[in-house]
Amino acid sequence: MDQRPALVPADEVLREQGLDLAAPEPARLLLIGCGALAHEVVALIAANGWHHMDLKCLPAKLHLRPELITDAVAGLVDKHRQDYERIFVLYADCGTGGLLAAKCAELGVEMLQGPHCYSFYEGNAAFAEHDDEVTAFYLTDFLARQFDAFVWKPMGLDRHPELLEMYFGNYTKLVYQAQVRDAQQEARAAEIAARLGLEYEYRFTGYGELATSLARQA
């Protein structure tokens, strides 16, 4: 049984500050990830008893400035690479336009495959086949909980709802990709779809390739 405290901080902390979680045993593998994945990664570590993994998450809000992600990840890799046998980066491309992948290759560390979490949660191959979802807007569990902080407020929709059409006028549906089954979160996602004036689709993905990628690293 995992002995680490099951304490993942509140979403607001993951968004603004990130997370630094040490394994109960001397860790050989460092996971450097996005704060938006912290709950899911900790759940996978606990479920699989991966006691040799430390987890450091960067603030999830970096997704609002993706041009900052590559340097932030590289900084953590440089800082900690002497302390671990291996480092695995828990980011997909995430809007870095290939720069994060190039930097990881240069640093000799592996990272998650795919363009973003919507893709690897569902499975990159399966996601790529959705030719009919050009007009879909995706939410994950974290984003459903943090929609107002990540989308509604930064886009100014709390102050200027008249901008909704400019932002979302080309979308037709919201796909909620659920990592865990949670009726409350599902209701929240449906409410967001209604607020945006979009059709709503629920799609349970589980942890997808986040789980299989971590299992390969373990």
Place this chain on the structure above:
Amino acid sequence: MADDEDIILSELDDEELTLQMHDDLYDGLKEEIEEGVNILLGRGWQPYDVLTKALVEGMRIVGIDFRDGILFVPEVLLAANAMKGGMAILKPLLAETGAPRMGKMVIGTVKGDIHDIGKNLVTMMMEGAGFEVKDLGINNPVENYLDTLQSEEYDILGMSALLTTTMPYMKVVIDTMVEKGMRDDYVVMVGGAPLNEEFARAIGADAYCRDAAVAVETAKSFMAKKHNRLTA
């Protein structure tokens, strides 16, 4: 920017009104901008002067403050929406009065991508700068770009993408232009959040434009070079 509760636009002189319109653009006040445009036109201003001195100059200030992190996307969109109101009045008049034309551009978001906020801003600013712009909208396959380019005499192709997954399609368009022997006939400008200079170079574009203001300056610069070549 200004406390304009008691300001009656029609009572301001031309200079005061122009400055007030800059403020109103900054504050995204569409109705005030439309009123200001109509007042200046009523005073005999040329549509081109209203466009450049009141609207474009106001948006230039907005662009600077956006670049410097003072304004953010929502405020820029509100300003753009206000300018759009003014442009709607001016556009037919500009066509009638023969305003200077800088060049002609085709612009569109690439296939698989429906994001058009940046593209729309570029379109508006290019039109404000005197370019004639054919906006193809969103989700454009290569044929849309090429057929349009060949339908009339255009100078510039602009492509936009917001997604890492869709930006490689720009290379498909450029490669097809090369195959058809038409690449060198156009300036190709690209933009969008995940793009960078390196990507633009790698796909064979002429320029990466990080925002609408840069797009306008880049386009002007290329047109000046073209003009110099033609007159040399």
